[in-house]
Amino acid sequence: MDVYLIDGTYELFRHFFAVPSSTDGNGQEVGAVRGVLASVLSMIERGATFLGVATDHVVESFRNDLYPGYKTSEGVPEELLSQFPILEEALQAMGVMVWPMVYFEADDALASAAAKAAGDERVGKVLLCTPDKDLAQCVVGSRIVQLDRRQNIERDEAGVIAKFGVNPRSIPDYLAVVGDSADGFPGVAGWGVKAAALVLSHYPHLEDIPKDWKAWPASIRKARTLAESLFTSWDDALLFRTLATLRLDVPLFDTIEDLRWKGSRPDFEEYCRRMKASDLLRRITSAGNGVS
Numbered sequence: 001m002d003v004y005l006i007d008g009t010y011e012l013f014r015h016f017f018a019v020p021s022s023t024d025g026n027g028q029e030v031g032a033v034r035g036v037l038a039s040v041l042s043m044i045e046r047g048a049t050f051l052g053v054a055t056d057h058v059v060e061s062f063r064n065d066l067y068p069g070y071k072t073s074e075g076v077p078e079e080l081l082s083q084f085p086i087l088e089e090a091l092q093a094m095g096v097m098v099w100p101m102v103y104f105e106a107d108d109a110l111a112s113a114a115a116k117a118a119g120d121e122r123v124g125k126v127l128l129c130t131p132d133k134d135l136a137q138c139v140v141g142s143r144i145v146q147l148d149r150r151q152n153i154e155r156d157e158a159g160v161i162a163k164f165g166v167n168p169r170s171i172p173d174y175l176a177v178v179g180d181s182a183d184g185f186p187g188v189a190g191w192g193v194k195a196a197a198l199v200l201s202h203y204p205h206l207e208d209i210p211k212d213w214k215a216w217p218a219s220i221r222k223a224r225t226l227a228e229s230l231f232t233s234w235d236d237a238l239l240f241r242t243l244a245t246l247r248l249d250v251p252l253f254d255t256i257e258d259l260r261w262k263g264s265r266p267d268f269e270e271y272c273r274r275m276k277a278s279d280l281l282r283r284i285t286s287a288g289n290g291v292s
Contacts, residue, residue, distance in 0.1 A: 003117045003259060004048045004147075007130035008055035008098070009106045011036045012087055014150070016080045022276070029079040030275045033087045037280055039149075040096060043129075044287050050117075050259040052252070053091055054109035057084055057100035061108075063183075063243050070243060071184040090275075093268040094284060097259050104250050111138045111246035113253070118144050120256045127154070134180070136160045137171035137246060165197025170204045176241035177206075177230065185240045190222070190229040199226065206230075206237055263288035 015035030022031035043051065059073035059081075073081060084100075091098045099109040110128055117126045118140065128135045131148040138144055142156040160168045178196045179187025198220050203209040210216060213227035220226070230237060253259060264284045272281040 001050055001123055001256075002048075002125045002127060003113075003123055003256065004043060004051040004127050004129055005110050005113050005117070006040065006043075006051060006053045007106060007110060007128075007132060007135075008036065008053040008087065008091070009084075010130050010132060011039060011053075012055070012083060013080065015039070016077075016083070021079075024274050024276065028086070029083060030086060032080065033083050033090060034275055034277050034280070036087055037090055037094060037277070040091065041094070041280065041283055041287065044261055045283065049261055050123075050256060051261060052097040052099060052113055052259050054099045054101060054106035054113070055084055055088055056106045057088065058102045061101070061105045062103055063105070067185060067239060067243055069184045069186075071182065090268070090271045093265050093271050095261055095264045095268070095288075097253065099250075099252050101250075104247060107132065107134050108247040108250050109252060110135060112248050112250035114138050114144050115248045116252065117256060117259070123256060133164070133171070134175070134183075134244065134246060136164065137168050137244075139168040164193075166200045167204060170200045172241045172244040172246075173204070173206050174200055175244035176237050179240070180244065183243065185243055187240060188229055188233050188237050190225055195220075195222070195226055206241065 012032050016032035019031050019035045021029060022034060024030050040053065059071065059076065063070045064072065088098050088100045101109050110130065114126045114128055117123050126144045127147045128138060128144065129147045129149055135146055139146055139155065139157050139160050146155040155163065157168055164171065164174060166174050174196050177188045177191040178193050179185055199209060202217055209230065211227065211231055213223040216223040268284060269281055272278060
């Protein structure tokens, strides 16, 4: 069996900016919710049996306590934020396991779920359905992979190395020095993606990097500048790596059977009626008829 773990936050953002506005009978914007439901349903129709969706029920997380510049919900349209609880409830009514994160982030849930699912010998492959570079750190061989559904690209460990120039286990170190504008931390001055890939391909983690730049391989250009910048910003670099490191200890499910899709609940019909999405009800009914 394969397990599909879906980044609900990414999907809701993507659909919000990609699909036309649509409101329910109360004037509530639901266009993005409808888009995500249709997208997840298409996975079920194509045979996805074990799946879970993680969302950022609250954008802020424990990382905001660690670093004041970390991302917040400031600037996110209210029409988008207001759809998170609707999406979570509608997915649950559709019979899909949902993890709405408050203290942790959706990425932490995906990382934790992937690690737990991969620990079950019955699971053939775990697919992290998100293009988010943070999740590249969770890739393990060809067993835990990333799937960019929009571009239909599946990235295993070799794919991560080809894209970033470093092993998946070095991704938090990589992000620590290059920064992550989406998450709100700047990285280390002077460290671009090429320099980070070259250095971390030799030294997988920050602690492995020699303080004496003269000990670095000759192929690393501007070694002195990079070393001075890193070690004068050492505490910040370690903090940024902590921010970039996904948690694997989020409690989500007991057994892999908890992720099995067994059809929608009776109240899903009401969600479809409210969102004027009769096509979703027709499709979910048809998909449910094939569930043993």
